[in-house]
Amino acid sequence: MNYSKQRELILKTLQENPVHPTADYIYSVLKKELPTISLATVYRNLNQLAEQGKIKKIEGLDGSSHFDHTIHNHYHFVCIKCNKIYDIPYEVAKDIEQKVSAMTGLEITDHDISFKGICTACQHKN
Numbered sequence: 001m002n003y004s005k006q007r008e009l010i011l012k013t014l015q016e017n018p019v020h021p022t023a024d025y026i027y028s029v030l031k032k033e034l035p036t037i038s039l040a041t042v043y044r045n046l047n048q049l050a051e052q053g054k055i056k057k058i059e060g061l062d063g064s065s066h067f068d069h070t071i072h073n074h075y076h077f078v079c080i081k082c083n084k085i086y087d088i089p090y091e092v093a094k095d096i097e098q099k100v101s102a103m104t105g106l107e108i109t110d111h112d113i114s115f116k117g118i119c120t121a122c123q124h125k126n
């Protein structure tokens with residue numbers, strides 16, 4: 001199987017699993033379809049896709065890198081019970097860069113917000 005075909009399958013697997021999977025998770029799903037694929041190949045392709053801006057790499061949520069097929073701006077919420085990552089709309093903190101800039105005089109080029117708590121599914125388990 002050629003490289004571009006592999007990459008296509010990796011991207012497809014990510015799009016079909018919108019739970020912000022890790023490379024390990026994508027590897028475990030892909031292995032069923034492509035027994036010869038290696039974890040290193042999955043990693044390399046995911047990193048290349050992220051560098052090309054086709055997907056997003058999310059770091060610092062729980063110690064491992066997660067991948068996101070949603071590339072428009074949004075925030076993340078990590079459930080402290082089930083560790084699932086949910087998307088939070090960008091609109092919750094719309095003018096945040098302008099506000100920070102106005103308050104501090106700093107020139108903001110990027111920002112990152114993540115939320116932690118208990119998701120609705122876990123709240124209902126109690």
Ligand SMILES: [Zn+2]
Nearest residue numbers: 079082119122
């Ligand atoms: Zn949860």
Ligand SMILES: [Zn+2]
Nearest residue numbers: 068070086087
């Ligand atoms: Zn996301």
